Amino acid sequence: MARVAIVGSGFIGRAWAISYARAGHDVVLWDTVDDAPGKAIDYIAGVLADLSTHGLLHGSTPEQVRSRLFTAETLEEALDGVDHVQENTPEDVEVKRKVFQRLDAAAPGNAVLASSSSAILPSKFTEELNGRARCLVVHPINPPYLVPAAEVVPAPWTDQAVVDRTREFLVCAGHAPIVMNKELDGFVMNRMQGALLEEAFRLVADGYASIEDVDIGIREGLALRWSFMGPFETIDLNAPGGVRDYVARYQGIYERIFPSQRRRVDWSGEVMEQIEGERRKNLPAGKLVERQVWRDRRLMALAAHKRRADDDLGK
């Protein structure tokens, strides 16, 4: 088992800590705010009980996972003897640049330095480092202990062996790594989410559908198959002759639609009045936190369901 440092113990950092400790690793949390790591561990203890109930602790007990979590008072102490560093500081390129300088200076020479950045390319904050070949982005969807996908994004100078090792490390922790061949703004997931959201905002702004209609089209429609197959396997099974046959039959429809998808509406413009109005009618602002708890419970139940269905019916 490896030793992992969590650098920045907020929202994302504490979630990674659960994922890595569940996988059997010793995990050391550090933060610039002194009591953040301790608070993170208190929060984690509550989550572990829920995960255990859903059979999502990979065979460990909550106490076993808890016993693998440690706090450090200094960054140097946190980095002592680690194999993998997961950095989760604010999304600001200057902050990342400074943190990575400190990480590269203090972490053992063979440790991988991974940033959780969702929107900054790894080349933007690692170029000047001596150890830039061991730096890359590992971007989760929150919370990573419930959502297996994680994007592995190399800078142009990232060592292929570091990419391979990180992929293995994630797979062993129960993750489903997406390994990009080269960096690109938005990576893979935000690019696809963005493409879909652009169309969703356009449909509402142009008066064709309500936001509830859009959500129904995904949650009671498209995302059912996507949730266990993905979009390419979905279309591969949607024509008798597979994906080539699907494209031969249906590309014309999408080609005809596309010109009207090249215009973007300002999400914060007039359409936001309608969207926020409809959302707050369905869910008052005071209930957002409660609903987030509900979302995580639904995600746990779904993860447990997928595990059972994989076993019973096959992947």
Next chain:
Amino acid sequence: MARVAIVGSGFIGRAWAISYARAGHDVVLWDTVDDAPGKAIDYIAGVLADLSTHGLLHGSTPEQVRSRLFTAETLEEALDGVDHVQENTPEDVEVKRKVFQRLDAAAPGNAVLASSSSAILPSKFTEELNGRARCLVVHPINPPYLVPAAEVVPAPWTDQAVVDRTREFLVCAGHAPIVMNKELDGFVMNRMQGALLEEAFRLVADGYASIEDVDIGIREGLALRWSFMGPFETIDLNAPGGVRDYVARYQGIYERIFPSQRRRVDWSGEVMEQIEGERRKNLPAGKLVERQVWRDRRLMALAAHKRRADDDLGK
């Protein structure tokens, strides 16, 4: 309970027949091919057993649902006394135009005439009809007895009362209707699927990711939350202050990506070699049918899971 005519008893027609008969309606199947309705009913009998196992027959037994299915030898016989007609003939505007002339001439004056068309606007084949106010599209995602979403698309002359009645009819049958305010090429679901697929094909064609990586990003990532919340609720819960806060924080990322999403790649071009190669390596062409059976079983298990989770944790 109502009486429903299924006009065209192939792939889509037989699936609608299950959905409507399960809801308690008497369903009459007709087709230009004489033995198609009988064959459809034989096929349906097999599906009903599977649905029953998963508790997806809304409290009926397979025999009860089967007893609500009838075949007709002529279109006129099929239309006798019906309340709702679901048309499922080939996607050809001339075919639809002729069929709708016959439907409008022979169906009772108060019957709704709904087409399952996925890609033809209702205005294209109903304009000249005396009863054009009772015509509209009701487009399913296949198979409708496992995927609740269905698009209700009015022509400019469709009576609002017909739209409202159709919505009610679908809701009572356990569907989740998306009611468009006006017709638009691609409706709601294919527009969103298309937007996402365009990005998926671009990512692969430009060499950033494999098709398996794209599928992982959806099936192990984005589609987990989408499968029970939809994209608007997802972003509403992804920032402390709700959807407006999310847009204030993150619209910049999507705005920056968007210019590179205005170009489309030819899906049937060079990229198809790679996509088909990767898919056929994962799933040989001879196993497509077997995998479709697997898909439908997974959809049944997912539908059963969602029903349980709705009850246990709330919608």
